[in-house]
Amino acid sequence: MNEMTIITVVVLAVVACLLFWQSLLLASLESAVVRVTRANLNNLMIETQTDSELSQFTRQKKIDKIHRLQRLIANRHATSSACAFQRIVSNVLLGAIAVCIAAIFGCAVWLQLIIGVVVALVVAFVSVLVRPRSVGSDRPLEILLSHTRLASFAYACAPFLHRHKSKTAQNKAELSENEELEEIHLEQGRAAINRVLETNRFDPETSEMLHNVLELSDSLTREIMVPRTDMICIEKDASLEDFLKLCSRSGYSRIPVIGNDIDDLLGIAYMKDAVRASIFNNAALSRPIASIMRDPMLVPELKPADDLFHEMQQTCHHVAIVVDEYGGIAGMVTIEDALEQIVGELQDEHDHAQHGEPQQIGESKWSMPARTPIADLEDIFEVDLDEDDVDTVYGLLTKLLGRVPIVGSSATTHGLRLTAVDSAGRRKKVSTIVVEPQSEAEQTETEESSQDDEATPTTTTQESNDHE
Incomplete structure (x- = not known):
């Protein structure tokens, strides 16, 4: 060389x-x-x-x-x-x-x-x-x-x-510098977490929580809210006593106050305010609910869930009313709804588990989960309800009442009495309905006639100061 x-x-x-x-x-x-x-x-x-x-x-x-x-x-x-x-x-x-x-x-x-x-x-x-x-x-x-x-x-x-410019860059052309960088970091964060989770160093619950944290920004308020059809409201003419009874029956401690209809929102009533006003003054129970009403927090239904969570933290609000693009009431959302997107469903010591199948609790008396199909009800009591617009026992009771049922609500149809007796979950939605022939229920009709349909019944549901 x-x-x-x-x-x-x-x-x-x-x-x-x-x-x-x-x-x-x-x-x-x-x-x-x-x-x-x-x-x-x-x-x-x-x-x-x-x-x-x-x-x-x-x-x-x-x-x-x-x-x-x-x-x-x-x-x-x-x-x-x-x-x-x-x-x-x-x-x-x-x-x-x-x-x-x-x-x-x-x-x-x-x-x-x-x-x-x-x-x-x-x-x-x-x-x-x-x-x-x-x-x-x-x-x-x-x-x-x-x-x-x-x-x-x-x-x-x-x-x-x-x-x-790639297609991705064109889609980001109208984003500000910080928004663009935030989206880049979010994508990189997802990829990094996916790589870490592939090592199987975390249990499935922790892995799911990490994914939920990153996906929270992709969720909109309307996806996590309680729709207006499931909202429990109280009219402005109701007294504090009526309000406390409704809180006890529904399990809610924050209830919207409305005027002529649900779109005529006046404010939010808090059970703590009602208790504070009446605990040492029984005469205050006759005061109108408007005396303790607070201004509601209004949020648009298209607001990202993570922005909603941070805003509720900063303003110290635990409940907000969701409005649609036309200014109407779309639903209600709580800070717990946003948390549930990360950690899963939250329950406390007053929440009750729901059994999965109808159970006979007496002669011709059955306890049924709210989502029991109407066909099962017809088979058990050998009746033809002919209800084509509802599919479940809960839907049938809602239709008969014309409003969202709460614990203690009762209605009759085709010789059967349906009574909501229990609720489950943080949202306190009716979970159990007792169905019995109307003839047997007539023995207690005298006592029930002296009470309004919204009076406090003896049920397993208790007050909860930590719910919305």
Whole structure:
């Protein structure tokens, strides 16, 4: 091997080392460029201009770097793609140099090709999966400032990417800088959590909770609210005594106050306010509910669930009324509804589990889950109800009452009396309905006639100050 050959091999080896170093730096820049905002650069510019310890030359040099970075960040997608493209070019050139060195040493053609491919793959693996990419994520601004010229060189070498925008970039074109960066971080967070969960280091409940935290921003208020058809309301003319009875029966401690209809919302009544006003003054029980009414918190139905949760935290509200685009009442939502999107259904010591099948509790007297099909009711009592617009026992009772049933509500049809006797879950929705022939229920009709349909019954439901 003559002297010229040795010099050629050495030069090629030096160029290969430089390309390998460039590939690693480009991997760091590719990761860093999506994590720096214009706000970061503006703050850095102010710090640089007001730093009295810097000389004029150093200050101007750093300002020039910041200006260069601002131009790159203005089209971050093109800059990131240009760094990726230049990294791939470096890997290809490394493979070509490896082939040349192998040819100089007289290797066979097939061996030259194998060496070139293996070298390119190894460098690509190192530049993507090893330390450089994590460095760009941990110290993005520092990496960009240190290698601004390399990023500018990569950007200049890929002019075909300057005007090209991917479909994702077009969809984000109208987003602000912070919103765009937040969406990028959210996508990266999902990918990171998926990788961590694949290691099976967490139990299934914890894994599901981590997924729910990231998906909370994708949920809208209307998806987690109680719809208006299931809302329990009280009229403005009701007294505090009526309100406390309704709280006891329904299990709710915060109830909307309405005027002529549900869209005529006047405010929210809190059971704690009613108890505070009447506990030492029984005469206050006759006061109208409007005397303790509070202004409601109104939120749009399209508000993201995570924004709703943070706003309710900041304003110290646990319940809000959801309005639709026309200003009508769409439903009601509580801070617990947002929490349940993360941790699952919440229950307390007053919540009751619901049995799954109808149970006979007396002669011709059955206890049925609210979702028992009407067909099962017809088979048990051998009647033909002919109800085509409802499918469950709960739906039948709701139709007969003309409103949302609560514990103690009762109605009769086709010789059968249906009575709501229990509720389940944090929302205190009726869970159990007792069905019996009307003839047997007539023995207690005298006592029931002296009470209003909304009077407090003797049931297993108790007051709950922690519910909405």
